[in-house]
């Protein structure tokens with residue numbers, strides 16, 4: 176294991192933000208991770224965890240120690256004829272893991288195809304798409320508590336993880352736990368979720384399988400979301416805001432086309448992409464950064480933008496949405 180100094184993280188975050196880590200190391204197993212935690216403690220260095228870098232906004236310099244989690248491994252344990260548990264290293268690529276489960280004949284994760292990032296990052300923001308969230312299939316995670324004297328990994332069960340829409344125990348207690356592996360339980364015959372218009376429309380008449388749903392999801396994402404290798408981005412930059420019924424009715428009176436989804440009797444989710452689009456931001460760009468022209472919820476880094484450029488644009492969008500609709504947008508990626 177090599178500890179390095181002053182490492183440029185530009186190629187390690189999908190926003191392609193230039194950011195220099197004072198200390199950096201990639202870890203491939205739990206022992207190496209424990210060693211890094213002890214080293215940073217001994218030297219009074221703040222510890223920052225980097226996974227796939229697809230949901231972070233990095234500052235120009237990072238004081239302390241950036242540990243890049245590259246723990247590999249995928250173990251499949253059959254539970255019954257039709258059910259299996261998959262225990263996956265935090266450093267595995269999420270999409271490749273999803274494809275592996277589908278190729279083994281298990282369904283459940285097809286709607287979460289092509290989400291960038293690592294397996295270990297997935298529970299942090301409770302990744303979700305097309306009506307499925309990782310919380311629906313994850314049974315437990317193995318973690319190290321960085322604040323504890325005992326650095327032995329231990330298990331946290333799904334019901335301890337405080338999952339909510341794009342939120343979890345890990346987001347609420349930033350920098351306390353490091354996820355080392357994730358366990359999901361999948362079934363060969365779980366019902367496919369194809370209700371989402373964008374997916375249903377792409378499935379056509381052919382036989383519906385988890386693999387065909389996965390293909391439809393991949394096509395849907397490719398048609399709207401910019402490819403990070405061409406247009407650096409961090410996926411949705413804002414959460415879809417939650418409002419009560421009274422607020423929704425007031426908005427509908429003024430903006431009859433506002434897009435909303437019922438969560439429960441008095442709770443509705445608004446499509447932030449629509450709000451931003453209707454406020455005129457879609458396709459906006461300045462010298463460095465902009466708003467994606469096919470999905471207004473995504474901010475993109477066109478030309479060597481730094482965190483201040485991205486966050487400056489995000490602030491302008493937030494102010495304009497608050498002004499126009501009286502709705503407060505919340506930034507979704509982790510801002511270091």
Ligand code: EPU
Nearest residue numbers: 304305306410411413414415446448449452469470471472
């Ligand atoms: N819309 C617009 N204009 C836009 C963007 C969206 O009118 O510029 C409308 C769409 O036409 C649609 C509605 O808003 O009627 C919702 O749009 P979309 O289906 O694209 O989904 P979203 O709510 O914008 C969420 C997730 C995505 C996930 C999709 C699909 C969040 C913050 N984002 O986006 O997740 O892929 O649903 O389920 O919840 C991510 O988190 O990085 C991400 C991409």
